[in-house]
Amino acid sequence: KVILGEAGSGKDFLMTSAALALIDKGKFKKIVFIRPNLPVAGIPDIGFLCGDVYDKLDWTLGPIRDKIGDDRMRTLINKGGIELTPLIHLRGRSFENSIIYITEG
Numbered sequence: 001k002v003i004l005g006e007a008g009s010g011k012d013f014l015m016t017s018a019a020l021a022l023i024d025k026g027k028f029k030k031i032v033f034i035r036p037n038l039p040v041a042g043i044p045d046i047g048f049l050c051g052d053v054y055d056k057l058d059w060t061l062g063p064i065r066d067k068i069g070d071d072r073m074r075t076l077i078n079k080g081g082i083e084l085t086p087l088i089h090l091r092g093r094s095f096e097n098s099i100i101y102i103t104e105g
Helices: 011-024 053-068 070-078
Strands: 030-034 082-084 098-102
Touching: 011 030, 011 053, 011 098, 030 053, 053 070, 053 082, 070 082
Parallel strands: 030 082, 030 098
Antiparallel strands: none
């Protein structure tokens, strides 16, 4: 499904609520969260940030964190319920029994 609407109309809220409900019911194993991390002129690319992929892209999880809170988000990440995937690393990937959550696409 694709959710369209103006900024602030609740697209991320609806997606997060529906995705988590499906995970809680056992219909899917995880959410694969993808948000384009496009470089901005004059700002270093994420490769310059310290840490692993989650440290570099944690800021992109704002739409989910805003809805469920940091503690539940961290629990889901640690248990494999949320996989944070950089857009540039999607080529050749296959996601089994997963909800693909693309925001700002």
